[in-house]
Each structure stands twice: as C-alpha cells, then as structure tokens.
Amino acid sequence: MMSVQLTLDKLLERAVDLFPDRELVTKLPDGSTHRYTYADAYERICQLAHALDELGLEQGARVGVVATNHYRHFELYFGPACTGRSIHMCNMRLPDHHFVHTVDDAEDEVLFVDPAFVEKVAANADEFESVEQYVVLGSEAEIPETDLEPVTDYESLLSGHPTEYEWPDIDEDTEYGMCHTSGTTGLPKGVPYTHRAMYLHSVMGGHVDANAIGERDTVLPVVPMFHANGWGIPYGATFVGAKQVFPSVHTDPESIAHLIDEEEVTFSAAVPTIWLEMAEYLDENPEVDISNIDRLTVGGSAPPESLIRRYDEEYDAPILQGWGMTETSPLGTLSTLRKEVTELPTDEQYEYRAMAGFPVPGMQVRVIGDDGEEVPRDGETMGGLEVRSPWVTDHYHNRPEENEHAFTEDGYLRTGDVAVRNELGYVDVVDRDKDMIKSGGEWISSVQLENELMAHERVAEATVVAVEHDRWQERPLAIVVPTGTGELSEDDLESHLAETFPDWWLPDAYEFIEEIPKTSTGKFDKKRLRDRFDIVLEAEKEGDAET
Amino acid sequence: MMSVQLTLDKLLERAVDLFPDRELVTKLPDGSTHRYTYADAYERICQLAHALDELGLEQGARVGVVATNHYRHFELYFGPACTGRSIHMCNMRLPDHHFVHTVDDAEDEVLFVDPAFVEKVAANADEFESVEQYVVLGSEAEIPETDLEPVTDYESLLSGHPTEYEWPDIDEDTEYGMCHTSGTTGLPKGVPYTHRAMYLHSVMGGHVDANAIGERDTVLPVVPMFHANGWGIPYGATFVGAKQVFPSVHTDPESIAHLIDEEEVTFSAAVPTIWLEMAEYLDENPEVDISNIDRLTVGGSAPPESLIRRYDEEYDAPILQGWGMTETSPLGTLSTLRKEVTELPTDEQYEYRAMAGFPVPGMQVRVIGDDGEEVPRDGETMGGLEVRSPWVTDHYHNRPEENEHAFTEDGYLRTGDVAVRNELGYVDVVDRDKDMIKSGGEWISSVQLENELMAHERVAEATVVAVEHDRWQERPLAIVVPTGTGELSEDDLESHLAETFPDWWLPDAYEFIEEIPKTSTGKFDKKRLRDRFDIVLEAEKEGDAET
Ligand SMILES: Nc1ncnc2c1ncn2[C@@H]1O[C@H](COP(=O)(O)OP(=O)(O)OP(=O)(O)O)[C@@H](O)[C@H]1O
Ligand SMILES: Nc1ncnc2c1ncn2[C@@H]1O[C@H](COP(=O)(O)OP(=O)(O)OP(=O)(O)O)[C@@H](O)[C@H]1O
Ligand SMILES: [Mg+2]
Ligand SMILES: [Mg+2]
Missing domain, CATH: 3.40.50.12780 (ANL, N-terminal domain)
Incomplete structure (x- = not known):
C-alpha cells in the first residue's frame, strides 16, 4: 500500500x-x-x-x-x-x-x-x-x-x-x-x-469508543497545552476540523463557564480541581448554562464520584474520566461505559464512571502483581499498571537510570501507578506507588480516602498523605479544606469515612487548612504537604487503630 | 515512542x-x-x-x-x-x-x-x-x-x-x-x-466521522467477505469487540431482514440491489422490524436517493452511502452529514446523502480536470477522482501496464471514476469513465439517468448504457425492469426524466426486461448489456435530440 x-x-x-x-x-x-x-x-x-x-x-x-x-x-x-x-x-x-x-x-x-x-x-x-x-x-x-x-x-x-x-x-x-x-x-x-x-x-x-472528537464538536482545552500535548486535543480537533476555543489566561471558573456557554462548547478537558471550582461558581450563578457539554473530560488525578454525579444532576454536563501520563501522549484509559455497563442500575454506572476506565483502542494495558503475573480481574487485587502502545514512550530523554527501570523486557512501560482491574476490563488507579500508605504491612490508598472525604458536603477539597508512625510505620493524615458553610469536626469526618472504610484505614489525624497547595499542573502537591506536616505519630496517640 | x-x-x-x-x-x-x-x-x-x-x-x-x-x-x-x-x-x-x-x-x-x-x-x-x-x-x-x-x-x-x-x-x-x-x-x-x-x-x-463502529454495535456484513475485505467490517468490528452476525448463504432479503430483527443488528452493509430487494420484502411483511439499524451502509455503486428516503420514512433504518474500491481497502468517502449540512432543510440533506460523500479522516481526495488542476468545487465541473491514503494500494499485482497508468507522479491513485465536488468538500461520483456516454462531444452520466428512472414508482430497477449512434457517436439506451404493478410506457419514463434533465440527455430508446444482469459483486453488468443491445441508432430515428 x-x-x-x-x-x-x-x-x-x-x-x-x-x-x-x-x-x-x-x-x-x-x-x-x-x-x-x-x-x-x-x-x-x-x-x-x-x-x-x-x-x-x-x-x-x-x-x-x-x-x-x-x-x-x-x-x-x-x-x-x-x-x-x-x-x-x-x-x-x-x-x-x-x-x-x-x-x-x-x-x-x-x-x-x-x-x-x-x-x-x-x-x-x-x-x-x-x-x-x-x-x-x-x-x-x-x-x-x-x-x-x-x-x-x-x-x-x-x-x-x-x-x-x-x-x-x-x-x-x-x-x-x-x-x-x-x-x-x-x-x-x-x-x-x-x-x-x-x-x-x-x-x-x-x-467512537474513545473521546469521539468529531467535526461537529467545539473543543475547549482548559488543560495547558504544555501538559502532555494539551492531552492531544488541539491535534485531534484539527484532524477532524472541529472548532477550537482557547482561554489563554482566563482559566478561572467564571471565564471557563462563560466560554462554554457562549461558544457552545461540547468538549472540554481539565484536571479535577478546575471542575471542582467551577461547580462552586455554577451553584452561585445558576443563569450560566453549560449544558452544551457532551463530555467534560477530567484526568491527571482521580475525580471524586460525587463530582461526577453533581455535574450530571445539576448542570447536565457529563464528566468523562481519563487516565493518562505525559509518557502516554496521554490517552490511556477512559471511563466510557461499555454495553454491559449501560445495562446496570445507575448507581453502579457511577462506580464505573469514577474509575480510571477502559483501555482505548490501540492501548494494551495490564496490572502486574508481585509475582510478575497479571493480577486476577476481581476489582480488588492490586498491582502495578503497565501499558504498551504506539503512542507510549520507550525512553526518557537523558535519563539512563529511569530508562533502565521503567520498561519491562517485553516492552511495557511501568507507570508507577497502582491499580486494580475488574471482570469487564476496567482499570481503577488506586494510587501512585509513591503515595500509598504502608500501615503495618498493609496498603492504604490515599486517593480513595481523599475522594470519600470530598464527597462530604462540607468539604471543599481534601487530601491524604502518609506520616511516619513509630509502631505502624506509616499512617494516614487527612488535610481538609472546609467549604465554610456550617461546622465541620474531626468526628464528622471520621464517622463519614467509617461508613465506607475499615477502622484501620481511618486517618489518625486531621488538619484543617485554607487551600491545598497544587503542583504546576493543578494536582495536589503531596510532596509539599509531606514536608509541611513532617510529624511523627506515636502509638499511644491512636484510637481504634491500635485495638 | x-x-x-x-x-x-x-x-x-x-x-x-x-x-x-x-x-x-x-x-x-x-x-x-x-x-x-x-x-x-x-x-x-x-x-x-x-x-x-x-x-x-x-x-x-x-x-x-x-x-x-x-x-x-x-x-x-x-x-x-x-x-x-x-x-x-x-x-x-x-x-x-x-x-x-x-x-x-x-x-x-x-x-x-x-x-x-x-x-x-x-x-x-x-x-x-x-x-x-x-x-x-x-x-x-x-x-x-x-x-x-x-x-x-x-x-x-x-x-x-x-x-x-x-x-x-x-x-x-x-x-x-x-x-x-x-x-x-x-x-x-x-x-x-x-x-x-x-x-x-x-x-x-x-x-466518529466515519462508520463509527464501536463496541456497542452489532454488525452484519451482507457484502461478501471476498469483496474488498468485506469492506473491512470483520476487522473493524473485531478491533472494537462488537458482536458480529454472518449470513452464510442466506443473503436473500427475507433472511437478512429477519437476522437484523432477531439479532438486533445496528450496522449492516451491502450493494444497493440488496437493499432495493429488501424494501420489496419489507413492504409485503410489515411485521418485520429493522429499526434497530443505525447505519445501513451501501456502496459498490450509487444508491438512488429515492431508496434512502424510503428507508428513512418507512423502516426507520438510515442508509449511509459509501464510496470505495478494492484498491482502497475500501473506505474512501461516506455520506455522513457535516455540521453545516445538518442545518439545511431536509430535502437538501437528502441530496447530500445521495452523494458518494465526504472523505473519511486519513483519506486525501481530489478531482482533477483535463488541465491537470483540481476542478472548481462547484458541484458541476467533472473530473477524474484521485485518492491517496495509507490504505490505498500503490500497485496492482502482476499488472505492469496498469501500474504505469493508474498512479500519478505525486502518488495518487487514478480511480477511473468521474466525479464532481462541491463547496463543502463532498464528492459525487458521476459515473465510471468507461460508462459515461459521449453524445456529440458532451458527456451524459448513465448513473444519474438510472437513479432518476429508479425513482419512478413503477420502476423496480433500471440501468442506462451507451449505444452507438451514426451522428452523435453515442446515445443513451435505458433498460428498465417494471415493478409489474400498473402500466409503464416509454412516454411515462420520458416525461418523468424530462422533469430533471435537458432534452439532449433523454434516452433514445427504452428496453423493458425482466431482470438486470448483475456482476459477481451485485452491480449492474453493463458489459453484458452492451453486448446484448449491440445496436446502432440512426439520426432519423431521433426525436428532440436532433432539433
Ligand atoms: N484518572 C486518573 N486517576 C488517577 N490518577 C491519574 C489519573 N490520570 C492521571 N493520573 C496520575 O497522573 C500521572 C501522570 O501525570 P503527569 O504525566 O502529568 O506527571 P506526574 O506523574 O504528575 O509527574 P512526575 O512523573 O514528574 O512525577 C499518572 O501516572 C497518575 O499517577
Ligand atoms: N457509492 C458509489 N457510487 C458510485 N460508484 C461506486 C460507489 N462505490 C463504489 N463504486 C464503484 O465501484 C468501483 C469499485 O468497485 P470494485 O473495486 O468492486 O471493482 P470494479 O471497479 O467494479 O471492478 P473492476 O475494477 O475489476 O472493473 C468504483 O471505482 C466505483 O466505480
Ligand atoms: Mg509520572
Ligand atoms: Mg475498478
């Protein structure tokens, strides 16, 4: 040919x-x-x-x-x-x-x-x-x-x-x-x-089984064009001849909401914090209508399920989660619903939409356990996420040491993310391996805790990091930004989390702060938080965890 | 990468x-x-x-x-x-x-x-x-x-x-x-x-801007798997994991209609004659419901606009026209409606749907006039259709002579089809260059005539071929299969055609037959018809054409 x-x-x-x-x-x-x-x-x-x-x-x-x-x-x-x-x-x-x-x-x-x-x-x-x-x-x-x-x-x-x-x-x-x-x-x-x-x-x-960006779309990449090729949106949209909208410096929630409304944007993409902030704005300004949106892609870190529900129910703007990396151009998985999932009750569908998602066509994905084999697809067993595709890198520039460790012999990239997989092939990213909390030999996912915290109506943002513990090695510390409407106590949060997680997952301490520091691409900056809350917890301070 | x-x-x-x-x-x-x-x-x-x-x-x-x-x-x-x-x-x-x-x-x-x-x-x-x-x-x-x-x-x-x-x-x-x-x-x-x-x-x-075959589809390739890779459907459907339905010998209208109904087929594909015949069956058997269909792709030759309307109005099964060749794997153009067209009145949308269509992403298309330049995109000026894509062949097997002529210097395939192009980039195939009728130095499209004939309610099938003429070189001969319900005369057909075409396009003769012979892939076999009606028309026999 x-x-x-x-x-x-x-x-x-x-x-x-x-x-x-x-x-x-x-x-x-x-x-x-x-x-x-x-x-x-x-x-x-x-x-x-x-x-x-x-x-x-x-x-x-x-x-x-x-x-x-x-x-x-x-x-x-x-x-x-x-x-x-x-x-x-x-x-x-x-x-x-x-x-x-x-x-x-x-x-x-x-x-x-x-x-x-x-x-x-x-x-x-x-x-x-x-x-x-x-x-x-x-x-x-x-x-x-x-x-x-x-x-x-x-x-x-x-x-x-x-x-x-x-x-x-x-x-x-x-x-x-x-x-x-x-x-x-x-x-x-x-x-x-x-x-x-x-x-x-x-x-x-x-x-059609991925982002389905077509010529009828109007795209608005809020994600910076320096962040993993602007998630490929400017190129993909050009290929199909779609109308494109660029916000320049106007990435505040108000400007984005108005751009979506006025330019009839159907597809937009950003990290979760942007959409979290925009929700606050939309609630205060109900006259702004973003319902042109067909897919509001969110990636870079995991959005809480509560956010996905809120955008459906309140703004008629479906959120689509994507998982990807700079190393993967970045499209890896998307929480599109395969036929079997569309037939499930709504609540279960939301569980799927809160996952990192399903491998897009052309992306080979596997989750590898400590034994070097694929973990069972049971939605529970954790392992290292590995990927292979023509749009995944096979080396880092000038980084011989990383290059030695980041790739498997059979040509997969070790992503550094910990994931589980279910029967239908969906991947859920549990955490970065560097952010997992190792408590007495067992792993706690910081991401799952923080997403559940953010589902609390009086929590605006929350994150969880490991702090040193003299007996359990590491224990979770929750760092919470209250919405400011109404009281919020440690007890409120603890009983809220206890509905979902076992006792030994519950954070040993809570810190209330005004804003969670973000990285250059709008992720929670856990490095900075770990430095700031560089404390050592002691066994006698614990409650339930010790019993 | x-x-x-x-x-x-x-x-x-x-x-x-x-x-x-x-x-x-x-x-x-x-x-x-x-x-x-x-x-x-x-x-x-x-x-x-x-x-x-x-x-x-x-x-x-x-x-x-x-x-x-x-x-x-x-x-x-x-x-x-x-x-x-x-x-x-x-x-x-x-x-x-x-x-x-x-x-x-x-x-x-x-x-x-x-x-x-x-x-x-x-x-x-x-x-x-x-x-x-x-x-x-x-x-x-x-x-x-x-x-x-x-x-x-x-x-x-x-x-x-x-x-x-x-x-x-x-x-x-x-x-x-x-x-x-x-x-x-x-x-x-x-x-x-x-x-x-x-x-x-x-x-x-x-x-999404082409056939949009996704995992939720159920596909039924009626087109034989030997005809240009079964139009690529078995491979495309496998890639997305779609359910596939194969008819083996049961490609008669009744079997296909029942398969669509029972297996909940959403995507099927065949040459126009199959869907023409199935329409007769569906009219007689209104209990058979094919409305699961999202796209009934038709290609191989041009379907009459009347067929496309009929499938919309009577069976709720939208026909999507495709143009392609064995040489092009075959996907070339599709009559998907781009945004501007969806905003037009329904009648004009049907005109678009009756065209060969819009180049699918990855397919470069041009229509070249006698001067070697692209013809104006006016929907009228005819030229040779040329294509280039990673899935277009760059040579025929064992055919040195064809290989010398079929490709341009800059790497396009000369398709042998004559086409026009309009402002929005849509291609309409007027005819094969070998089937065009050259009447007194002007070209008549056999395809346009036959499609208009087939729009007549008492015509089941019709085709038009060139016959020799002692004065005008070639003139159109119409070969018509009546539905059998009601009378059908030459005059009926002539006045029907005269509503659309200038006098000099109107066929000089009409033959009524029982069935139009088809080629191995279900196209009208014009070679055979030309042999069968190997007649020479004389100037004095003409009516209007001479005046
Ligand atoms: N949907 C998602 N859910 C959870 N985590 C995600 C999701 N999408 C992306 N991520 C996280 O983002 C990472 C990729 O981010 P990116 O390439 O921007 O650099 P980084 O990993 O944050 O920075 P660095 O590699 O320099 O430490 C993934 O490895 C994963 O940890
Ligand atoms: N939608 C369409 N409208 C009009 N003509 C079409 C359409 N789709 C396909 N065709 C015709 O079919 C041709 C390709 O058919 P195919 O590859 O099956 O072999 P063929 O051209 O019929 O046979 P051969 O090349 O051996 O003479 C195109 O070149 C074109 O003439
Ligand atoms: Mg990284
Ligand atoms: Mg041919």
Whole structure:
C-alpha cells in the first residue's frame, strides 16, 4: 500500500482543505476575543515555517514555547513540527530550578514567550545553556521592557513571509515535540514524541469508543497545552476540523463557564480541581448554562464520584474520566461505559464512571502483581499498571537510570501507578506507588480516602498523605479544606469515612487548612504537604487503630 | 515512542482480552444458528495457526478461501495473516475463466472451500497451477463426493492442535491478504494489502466521522467477505469487540431482514440491489422490524436517493452511502452529514446523502480536470477522482501496464471514476469513465439517468448504457425492469426524466426486461448489456435530440 507517512502536516492539511472556515477562538488576556479560521491559521503557520528557516534552525532543533493556550501557541503546535523541528512545550508553572532544568534538558535553541512570562524567563536566562534567541508572542508594542536578547516579536517575525509552504517529506518516526512530566514526584522527565505517535493518538481521539472528537464538536482545552500535548486535543480537533476555543489566561471558573456557554462548547478537558471550582461558581450563578457539554473530560488525578454525579444532576454536563501520563501522549484509559455497563442500575454506572476506565483502542494495558503475573480481574487485587502502545514512550530523554527501570523486557512501560482491574476490563488507579500508605504491612490508598472525604458536603477539597508512625510505620493524615458553610469536626469526618472504610484505614489525624497547595499542573502537591506536616505519630496517640 | 507494529494480531488480541464473551453468530446453510464467542474463535484461530504450520506453508504463502460469510471464514481472516501468511479472498461468483485467473494470479498454495463450492472448484482444478491441497470448510461428514485431492476437512485439520499460539513479530508492511477487483470493466486485478493498511482502516472504521463502529454495535456484513475485505467490517468490528452476525448463504432479503430483527443488528452493509430487494420484502411483511439499524451502509455503486428516503420514512433504518474500491481497502468517502449540512432543510440533506460523500479522516481526495488542476468545487465541473491514503494500494499485482497508468507522479491513485465536488468538500461520483456516454462531444452520466428512472414508482430497477449512434457517436439506451404493478410506457419514463434533465440527455430508446444482469459483486453488468443491445441508432430515428 502507499507509504503515506503519518505526519502532523496531514492533520493540518485536512483541516484547511475541508474545513477552511471553521473557527479558532481565543479569549485574549485583555478580555477581548480573537477569531480566525483554519484557513487564516494555515497561512500564518506557513509564514512561521519560513521564519523558522530564516532563524537558521536545523532539522531536529527544539523550539521552546512558554505560553498559555491561544492561537499563536496553536500555530507553534504545527510550524516547527511540519518543518522537521520539534516543539518543546515548556511548563512555566514549575518552580524555577525545574523550569530551567527542562529548558536545558531539551536544549531549546529559541524560546517563544508570552509577554506575561518574559519576566520569569529573563530572571532565569543566565542559566539557559542553549537558548540563542527569544520571540515574544505578540506584536512589537507588546514586548515588555526586558534584558532578554536578542529578542523580537512574533508578529514582526511572521510578517512579510509567503503564506504558502511546501512541507518537507518527514519520516513518521521523527520527533515532533517534547513535554516534561509534571514533576509531581521529583525532577520532571523529558518525553520526546514522534509524528507517528501523535497522528495515531489524534485518530484515536476521534474513535467512537474513545473521546469521539468529531467535526461537529467545539473543543475547549482548559488543560495547558504544555501538559502532555494539551492531552492531544488541539491535534485531534484539527484532524477532524472541529472548532477550537482557547482561554489563554482566563482559566478561572467564571471565564471557563462563560466560554462554554457562549461558544457552545461540547468538549472540554481539565484536571479535577478546575471542575471542582467551577461547580462552586455554577451553584452561585445558576443563569450560566453549560449544558452544551457532551463530555467534560477530567484526568491527571482521580475525580471524586460525587463530582461526577453533581455535574450530571445539576448542570447536565457529563464528566468523562481519563487516565493518562505525559509518557502516554496521554490517552490511556477512559471511563466510557461499555454495553454491559449501560445495562446496570445507575448507581453502579457511577462506580464505573469514577474509575480510571477502559483501555482505548490501540492501548494494551495490564496490572502486574508481585509475582510478575497479571493480577486476577476481581476489582480488588492490586498491582502495578503497565501499558504498551504506539503512542507510549520507550525512553526518557537523558535519563539512563529511569530508562533502565521503567520498561519491562517485553516492552511495557511501568507507570508507577497502582491499580486494580475488574471482570469487564476496567482499570481503577488506586494510587501512585509513591503515595500509598504502608500501615503495618498493609496498603492504604490515599486517593480513595481523599475522594470519600470530598464527597462530604462540607468539604471543599481534601487530601491524604502518609506520616511516619513509630509502631505502624506509616499512617494516614487527612488535610481538609472546609467549604465554610456550617461546622465541620474531626468526628464528622471520621464517622463519614467509617461508613465506607475499615477502622484501620481511618486517618489518625486531621488538619484543617485554607487551600491545598497544587503542583504546576493543578494536582495536589503531596510532596509539599509531606514536608509541611513532617510529624511523627506515636502509638499511644491512636484510637481504634491500635485495638 | 514504542515501535509497536500495526498488525492484525493486535485487533484479535484486544477482542479476546476485553470482550471474550461477545458473540459471533452464523446462520448456517441448513438454517440452524451457530453461536460462539471471541474467546472460542480465538482458540480455533490458534489451532488453525498450528495447522497452517503443519501444512508446511512458508511465510508469505497465499491461502485461498472460497467461502460465503461465516465463522470459519472469520477464523481464516486471522489465522494466515497473524502467522505471516496471506489470505486470498476468492470471488467464486466470477465467471470460471476469471475465477481461475484470480487463483493462478495469487499463486494460492492451498484452497479452503465451502462444501457448496467444491464442485465449482473441482471443475476448474486442472487449471490451477499452484494449488497443492484443498480443505473443505466443514466436518469430515460434510466433504462432498469429489475428485479434488489431496483434500481434508477443516475440523479434522484443526482438531488436536493447541489452543494457544505465540504470534510471530511481523513487520507492519507485510502483506496480510489479497483481493481481486470485481471484474466489472475487464479482467479482475489483484490488490495486495498490508497489515498496516488494514489496521489503520479498522481504526478509521470506528472514527466518529466515519462508520463509527464501536463496541456497542452489532454488525452484519451482507457484502461478501471476498469483496474488498468485506469492506473491512470483520476487522473493524473485531478491533472494537462488537458482536458480529454472518449470513452464510442466506443473503436473500427475507433472511437478512429477519437476522437484523432477531439479532438486533445496528450496522449492516451491502450493494444497493440488496437493499432495493429488501424494501420489496419489507413492504409485503410489515411485521418485520429493522429499526434497530443505525447505519445501513451501501456502496459498490450509487444508491438512488429515492431508496434512502424510503428507508428513512418507512423502516426507520438510515442508509449511509459509501464510496470505495478494492484498491482502497475500501473506505474512501461516506455520506455522513457535516455540521453545516445538518442545518439545511431536509430535502437538501437528502441530496447530500445521495452523494458518494465526504472523505473519511486519513483519506486525501481530489478531482482533477483535463488541465491537470483540481476542478472548481462547484458541484458541476467533472473530473477524474484521485485518492491517496495509507490504505490505498500503490500497485496492482502482476499488472505492469496498469501500474504505469493508474498512479500519478505525486502518488495518487487514478480511480477511473468521474466525479464532481462541491463547496463543502463532498464528492459525487458521476459515473465510471468507461460508462459515461459521449453524445456529440458532451458527456451524459448513465448513473444519474438510472437513479432518476429508479425513482419512478413503477420502476423496480433500471440501468442506462451507451449505444452507438451514426451522428452523435453515442446515445443513451435505458433498460428498465417494471415493478409489474400498473402500466409503464416509454412516454411515462420520458416525461418523468424530462422533469430533471435537458432534452439532449433523454434516452433514445427504452428496453423493458425482466431482470438486470448483475456482476459477481451485485452491480449492474453493463458489459453484458452492451453486448446484448449491440445496436446502432440512426439520426432519423431521433426525436428532440436532433432539433
Ligand atoms: N484518572 C486518573 N486517576 C488517577 N490518577 C491519574 C489519573 N490520570 C492521571 N493520573 C496520575 O497522573 C500521572 C501522570 O501525570 P503527569 O504525566 O502529568 O506527571 P506526574 O506523574 O504528575 O509527574 P512526575 O512523573 O514528574 O512525577 C499518572 O501516572 C497518575 O499517577
Ligand atoms: N457509492 C458509489 N457510487 C458510485 N460508484 C461506486 C460507489 N462505490 C463504489 N463504486 C464503484 O465501484 C468501483 C469499485 O468497485 P470494485 O473495486 O468492486 O471493482 P470494479 O471497479 O467494479 O471492478 P473492476 O475494477 O475489476 O472493473 C468504483 O471505482 C466505483 O466505480
Ligand atoms: Mg509520572
Ligand atoms: Mg475498478
């Protein structure tokens, strides 16, 4: 058959050929709205391609982008890739030393930077070893006062270049981009992606048994475009020619809710905290209607079942859970309901929707026990989650040690997540192996405890971490943010948890705080919490756990 | 990223891993029903794999299958392919000399033959140059009296072999199968398929903007499994773990209607004549309910718009038109309605649904005029349809001459179909270039005329072919099968056509016959009709055309 390479120019060419008039909408930082079409975007991407040539970037050179989600970032999703270069999607929310590490690790030769991040970049520029030039993502007037140099602005860079470009023939196994992991458990790790992987990931995003993103959808990626390729949404949506909406800095609940309402968004995606916060906003502003939504994808960490119910019952906006990793492009499993599940009573269906989900087509998944065999599919036996797919990485960039341990001999990635599996093949992620609480030789899942805490009506957010214990090794500490409406005591929470969990799972201590610190990608920052609550519990302090 | 090869064992492994209990149902020739599951099928496919090894078939050897659609044929869809051999799906409805040509052309080393076709195969066995053994697709008791040798039966061949098999690593560019074209325009041409092509085709079959075959579907391929991979349905359905229903010999309208009703079929596919005939049956048997159907795919030739309306209005079973070729695996375009079309009035939507359709994701399509440029997308200007995709062939087997002409320099296949394209990117196939009628230097589409004839309520079937004309070169001859209810005259037809077409398009002559001869894949056999009505029209016989 024809050796048509699975490269990203194909996605773009399809959109501009068949859907030239479909819109790409950006809510700009100043609150105004920028609208243009795939045809417009295409011309500018061609100009960008010429500009990259003029900058003297070689094949394979990495182009760093430090930007929120907006149309210029979208252009950068294609310009470098379609010319044989690589986009490095930088996570500027990382702490400085991690941020610098990622830029150096990727050896970015140029950085495209939002005006708002110029200061942060400039403050670290001394430490960049490879960066030779800077481009500010705006017009000349938008370049802030800065020491960075050489610096130019994006609009001047593009202007004057031809609006057509002959894409080179690129082998599908060429790197098109790189992301770093979120740094939740340590130094972020670089994952280089190939054209083939993202092409296949984009196709699968449109599969009816996966995200089913089609041309009739309007997508709104709230998830940052630096977080695992914006979960592949900008590429998948381009492939089908769907309308796209970018929020730039406006990722607060109010702005997102209004964008969904006004732009008739049918598909959006973010980490759970975003949807948790938006629920508060929607309750206070019942005139805002988000019921256009068909799928509100949530991933990055597990959403509580209570959140899924709330979005169904109160806002008519179904939540769809996804599990994935930077290493998996990221689509791995989705809590779509297979036929057998749609025939179950509603309550049981919610149990399924609260799971990490079912492997999407093209993704091989297994849960391996200590004996090296697949664990029984009983929904109870825990094991290490391992995955294999054309869009899963086979190595980390510059990390020989991790590379030695992260892959099995038969080519699966060890995800570092602990999971169970049930008869119907659904995976539920119990916890990260690093976050599991080892109490007297038995494992307690921090995720299950925190999700049950968040189901309490007077809890806004909650997390659970291990603290040292002189007798049981580790015991759970619950850290809770009350909603503030009504009283909330340790006893309330303990009796609430006791309805679901055995005595020995119940936290030994509760801390009430105002806000749970989040990581750069909006996950609960357990590293920071463990440092902050670095206490040692003693046996006599315990209640039930000891008996 | 991981170099996971896109091979067909992945489809099978997914089905058996996640949907082991889903059913594969066959209505056997004797009228009884065979049911088993993917888990059962998998064990037998492993046994078949061992048996193929034992037969001494080398890597790359072609295994011919002469069979209707049933579970053993399904097993053969995987056994040879997953062990690095190739299944040659033989079209036994071809005239003998064509049938023999296809077997010799493919150099089949073994033929797996339905009991019902043993006689036909035996009658031609002398001419097979490569076939060394025969396997009858049944149990020992089902082998008919025959001279074929050596011959064994399928069940004995399988029995005793282990029910597990370690699939070899196969490069995705390896041939997994071969089909021959239908022979509508001449000697059938062999098309070799790779694993990669059919894997991608299967994925795309599940895309929400294509056939959207998902795990909740129950599929019934009426289209023979030798016709362009059964339009890829058995592979696509396996990938998602959908229930499959095979009719074997029972492809008459009554049987199909009952199977749809009883097995709750949601997706079926066939050439237009099947659905035309089934409509007659459904009208006479209103108690049969086929409204489970979500998509009744029709392809191979253009269905009349009147048929599409009838299925909506009377049976609540939406028809979806597809265009494709043996050369394209076959999925090319589908008359899915893009967002802009769903907003049009119903009548205009039907116009879209009567078109060949919109390019499925992954398929590049263009219509090229005489000047070598894309024709304007005005819905009127005709040109040659050209396509490019990872699942389009880049050569015919053993056909150097065709290979020289069928492909453009930049790697597109010249389909031989004449098409127009409209603003929204939809393709409508006007005719095959060989069937277009050239009247006085202007082109008349035989397909458009015949579809309008079939919209007449007293016409059961109709076709139009060119006949020689002493002044205008060629003129249309209409060949019509009346329904038999009420009178039908030439004048009725002429005035009916005159409502739609200009005078010079109207046929010069009408022939009324009892049945239109069909090709091996159920298309109108215009070659045969042209031979039968090999007449020369004279100028003085004409009416309006001359004035
Ligand atoms: N639906 C989900 N349920 C539970 N956990 C999830 C879910 N989706 C993602 N995760 C968690 O997120 C991880 C992947 O996140 P990401 O790639 O953003 O980096 P990280 O693992 O948070 O950071 P790092 O690898 O640098 O420590 C998964 O391994 C898993 O632990
Ligand atoms: N929806 C459709 N509308 C009109 N024509 C169609 C449609 N689908 C398929 N066809 C016709 O069928 C052809 C492909 O058919 P197939 O591969 O079965 O062999 P064939 O072209 O009939 O035979 P041969 O190539 O041997 O002459 C297309 O080229 C086109 O002419
Ligand atoms: Mg990680
Ligand atoms: Mg043909």
